[in-house]
Structure formats: structure tokens, C-alpha cells
Amino acid sequence: MTIDRSTGASVLARSAVRELALYAPDAVPCEIDVSENVNLWGSPPASLRVLAEGPAERVNRYPSLSSTALRDAVLRYLGLSKASDVGMVAGCGSDDVLDSAMRAFGGASDAVAYMAPTFVMIPIFARLNGLVPKPVPLDASYGVDPQRLVDQRAKITYLCTPNNPTSTAMTREAVAYVVEHAAGLVLLDEAYAEFAPETFTSLVERSDRLLVTRTFSKAFGLAGLRVGYGVGSAPLVDLVTRARGPYKVNALAEAAAVAALAPEPDALEWVKAHAALAVTLRERLAAELRELGLDPAPTAGNFLFVPTSRAPGLARAMRDRGVLVRPLSGLPQDVPALRASEGHAMRIGVGPWHQMERLLEALREALACA
DSSP, X not given: OOOOGGGSHHHHSOXXXXXXXXXXXXXXXXXXXXXXXXXXXXXXXXXXXXXXXXXXXXXXXXXXXXXXXXXXXXXXHHTOOGGGTEEEEEESSXXXXXXXXXXXXXXXXXXXXXXXXXXXXXXXXXXXXXXXXXXXXXXXXXXXXXXXXXXTOOSEEEEXXXXXXXXXXXXXXXXXXXXXXXXXXXXXXXXXXXXXXXXOGGGGGTOTTEEEEEEXXXXXXXXXXXXXXXXXXXHHHHHHHHHHOSOOSOHHHHXXXXXXXXXXXXXHXXXXXXXXXXXXXXXXXXXXXXXXXXXXXXXXXXXXXXXXXXXXXXXXXXXXXXXXXXXXXXXXXXXXHHHHTTTOEEEEEOOXXXXXXXXXXXXXXXXXXX
16 A cells, blocks of 8 residues: 555644644653752642542543532632522642633634733633734833733733743732623633732633633652632633533542542642642742842742843753753743843742752752853
8 A cells, every 4th residue: 555645644733733843841850850940849638538539430431521519619619609699610630620711712813812921821822723823022020011911902811920931020000901801711820829929810700801820740649640710700711611521520629629629738738738848948049149249029929030141051051960950942032031031031940948958959050161
């Protein structure tokens, strides 16, 4: 049989897919890995207990179609009520919910406006869904100009606070302005909400065009289970659910997430205590970095964003010493610190102080050698 190579996979694939770079961060195993912004203390004991004792007798059956138990637990946690016509859509991570929302509301050539830099998957999801990415630069102090975002008149406007990768937070006034004046759907990504000085989920009770997404991958220490969710008006959530498809959260993952939200010392109280510890230690780590001549951005997450032109070399040298950080390159240079660093930076997760001491030791050695 003759195979016609002219119609191979690379030819048949959509151009939007062929042109995308593969998401493949450095995954070299290291003694200290602070590259992923996860909970470096581990997972809530209550969730681990559920996984150990999990509903093995039900794994031959499909999970809950709409994650009802998780929905009820999430709404209680956020202080929201179904009586206010608020709903929840769960997904395989909050990025799954964001992707589904773009698919539900964006048509061919519609625009997605977002601050730049932000979550790396946003322009990727936009292109994969046939949408046009419209980045809006941050201002000189890593701030977001809400008017510039609104002026894009985009079908979808994406906000991220605290922002990834910069770890900086938006003000309530800026978020509220975008929610009120944006032309289309507003997606508000609060993946790092548990570390932030302010959160904005209550705004979903005032706007039927706002979807707030969160995740169990960060403060809740369940990144390996891939559980995220979005909350918004019931009609909006229904549309995102239709675009998402069924059975996106497996039964064990849902059970572990529900257990983490229980108001118990080994569950939600554990999560809150370790989030508070991360907030304390991020300031201590930032001070240590400044002592080394670096200039981390103001932080509201569980990680630090450190612009430096030496980021690629420092990251390699630290990896050789058993410490993995996330080097970033090609970043927009509208912020003066990023202009000075030629678009390079390091992203460093915050965890137990003995890990931070190892990180600082490796960084000092890398700075001396680079």
C-alpha cells in the first residue's frame, strides 16, 4: 500500500495548532522544585485520608455529572447561594473552565483582551478557539489600566489577580470598572485568591456577564488531581457547562476537594494556616532577594516574580545545584524593570523556610559564578 505523505498529520492539522509552541517547562527532577507555585507543604490531611480510603467500589461507574457535592461545598466556602441564582461549573483544572468559557462565548475572529504578561495559556486558548488575542500592556508599576482593557471592546476580557507570572494584584476599583463596562464576557482568574489581600467572587451576584475561576492546585495542595471551578450566574454557568462537556472531574478528585473544604483542623483550617504562612515567608524571601541586589515585584501570591537579565543563566546554575525555578524570557518590556531585564525574569514559589534557605544558597552561588 502506498502512503500519501502529502496528507500526513502535519498537513491535516489546523494552522493554529501547528503554529503553537509546545507547553513544556523544564521538568528536570531536583531536590528543591519551586517552579510550579503549588503548596510546597503538601496536601490537606483530610484529602489524603479520603484518597487512601476512597470510594473504590464506585470507580467502575462515571462520576457525578455536575459535581453536585463539590458545587455545594464551593458555594458555602465562597459565601454564595443558589438562592441568588449563582451556579458553579467544575473542570479539569481552572484552565479547563477558562477554555470552555472561550468556546462557549467566542465566535470566529472575536477578540480576547487581557493584560500582558499574564497566564501563558490565555493567548493559546484564544487561538485554539479561533479568537484573536489582544494584549494590553501593564503600566510602569505592574498595574492594569481598566480603561485600556474596556476600550478594546472585546467579546471576552480576561483578568488575573493575583496575576501570573507577576504575582501582582488588581485593585477592587479596577476589577469593578472592567466588570461594569466591558463589552462582553469577563473572565476573572483567582487561582491565587487564598494568598491575596482582596477577592472578588461576590461580584458574580451583581453581574450576569462575570465568571470567576479558582483552582484546588495552589493553596489546596491538590495539583495532581486537576480540579478547578468557575462561579457565575446560573445561566452563564449553564452555557459554559454545555461547552465543557460531561465528566471532567473524576470521583476521587471531587471527594478529595470536598474534604479539603470541610471546616476542620485537618482540612480548610490547614489550608488557611499554610496560606498565611506562605504570605509571611514570601515577604521574608523578598527581603533576602533584595539583599542580593534583585528587585522582586510586589507580591500577592505564593510566589515571587524577579526581573533580571541573568534569569536564564541563574536558573541553569541553580538547577545544577539541585534547585528548580521557572525562568521566563520574551516577556513584554513595558514595565521599566522588564525593559532593564530585556524581558527576562525568574518565578520562584514560596514554601517551607528550609527549602527557601536551600534556594538562597543556590542563588548566591549562581550569582557569584554567573
